[in-house]
Amino acid sequence: MSKPNFIAITAANCPTGSRQGALEEMAHFAQECRESGAVRVTYGSVISGRHPGALIFVQFFDDLTGFESVMNMIPKSSAYSRMIDSHAVTPFSRNLFRGKPIEFEPKLEPMPKYLMLTRAHRTSLDEAEMLGLLNKTASVFKASGAQTMRMGQVLTGSDLGKYMLGVTYPDMSAIERTYDALAGNADYAQLVNGVEIDMRSITKIAGIL
Structure with a gap:
């Protein structure tokens, strides 16, 4: 894809x-x-x-x-x-x-049921460092059940320059497994220490085309 x-x-x-x-x-x-x-x-x-x-x-x-x-x-x-x-x-x-490169092979079946959006801005990391750490954690998301993973930076609209991470899941238990696994991950700890998260929400997906 x-x-x-x-x-x-x-x-x-x-x-x-x-x-x-x-x-x-x-x-x-x-x-x-x-x-x-x-x-x-x-x-x-x-x-x-x-x-x-x-x-x-x-x-x-x-x-x-x-x-x-x-x-x-x-x-x-x-x-x-x-x-x-x-x-x-x-x-x-x-x-x-504007999309940013994340190495994550999507799994689109069955249709994901939940989308978690996390918005943040960089504090002590430059963009290359932030994306490098995020890519290192992509395997943790994947192994825990995440189905797709996308990152974008605001180009127009509100919150210019901030980043949004969107991850889809098949069920709530996959979300729980993911964040349990990330809690003990050194790369994720370094990532969250270098950004400031100001929004995280879960959307129940009604459809994907």
Whole structure:
């Protein structure tokens, strides 16, 4: 699988009573995004961390032309219009990230059920050191059950320059195993001592296209 160069993450508020209908429309909208230039789309709702109950929509792109194509499609999308008009979905954040190299062979079956997003900024590490340490811990994530692992740096939107790590899992027990294993890992300890984490949340995945 090719590794996308850009990632767009959109977060939106949605009334509890409209969430199921909104998620169904997100499935239609995700298909439109795939047809318009996104190489992969993951979406769901936040269950822990900041903004519980918010909807999350993650798109992956090979280049910014694909992102531009999706942005041009949105005003014409009936699924997007229904999310806004019929289900009261209100986007409050859309950040564009430039992908960073992580050596991790993805496992896409069965479909991951949870996405953990961790946001941080560098303090005492330079980028090469940070990515080197993260790559050293990738095998720990993999052995504990993680299915995909992506890193991006904010290019546009809020929190410019910060980094976001996204890791998917098949179940909660895999998340628990991962962080139990990382607790005793020297490379991970050095990594977290050189960055400041300011957000970690878990999204329950509703669909991946």
